[in-house]
Amino acid sequence: MHQFSAEQFLPITIEKAWAFFSSPKNLSVITPPSLDFTILSDLGDEEIFEGMLIDYRVKPMLGIPVRWQTKISHVEEKTSFTDQQITGPYKIWEHTHTFTPHKEGVLMTDVIRYKLPLGWLGTLVEKLIVRQKIKSIFDYRKNILIKIFN
Numbered sequence: 001m002h003q004f005s006a007e008q009f010l011p012i013t014i015e016k017a018w019a020f021f022s023s024p025k026n027l028s029v030i031t032p033p034s035l036d037f038t039i040l041s042d043l044g045d046e047e048i049f050e051g052m053l054i055d056y057r058v059k060p061m062l063g064i065p066v067r068w069q070t071k072i073s074h075v076e077e078k079t080s081f082t083d084q085q086i087t088g089p090y091k092i093w094e095h096t097h098t099f100t101p102h103k104e105g106v107l108m109t110d111v112i113r114y115k116l117p118l119g120w121l122g123t124l125v126e127k128l129i130v131r132q133k134i135k136s137i138f139d140y141r142k143n144i145l146i147k148i149f150n
Contacts, residue, residue, distance in 0.1 A: 001092065002126055004112045006138040010149050011105040018078045020148075021097060021108070022047045024054050029148075032140040035059055040067075048072045048081055060089060060133065070095075091117045110138065 010017055020026055024043050031037040040055040052072040059065050068088035075081045078099065085093035092115040100107040116122030116130065 001113055001115050002131070004110075004114070004131065004134050004138075006110045006142070008108050008142050008145060009102070009105055010108060010145060012149050014078050014099060014101040014106050016149075017099050017106040017108065021099070022075075022081065024048060024052075030141045030144050031058075032137060035137070036063075036065070048075060050075050053086065054083075061129070089116075091115045091122070 023045070024039060024041075025045075028037050028039060036057075036059045038057045040057055041053070043054065046052070050072055054070050054072075056068045056070075057065050058068055066089050069086040070083040070088075070093075071086050073082050073084045073094075074096075080096060080098040082094060082096045084095075092113065094113045096111045098109040098111075100109070112134065116126050118125070
């Protein structure tokens with residue numbers, strides 16, 4: 001099992017942070033265009049809830065489209081939520097988003113626990129490609145969130 005963590009301070013209220021991040025529609029706003037990330041589910045303006053299923057199409061490598069379904073497995077309003085892959089490119093994918101209020105804003109923490117399929121080959125691909133790809137996605141996300149909220 002592998003783990004990736006990222007933190008970012010946002011100069012906004014916890015209410016504003018929760019409103020933005022609990023809307024699945026905003027995920028495409030903060031995902032690099034190169035991934036051609038598309039939400040396939042008709043979600044309307046629904047806020048996430050435990051048990052919510054979200055279907056996506058993403059092109060993580062070589063422009064090859066992959067269908068991905070996640071389930072919101074845990075929600076603690078204005079504090080945290082977790083999404084888990086049901087189907088997709090990973091053997092295991094669990095992403096916990098945590099929001100901690102501070103007097104000048106919100107500290108947002110992301111922790112991803114993941115495992116690739118294919119045994120030792122998956123481990124090699126993780127070391128050579130996947131970890132850096134995840135880092136680059138969060139670098140992009142950090143920059144776009146600065147533009148949105150600063």
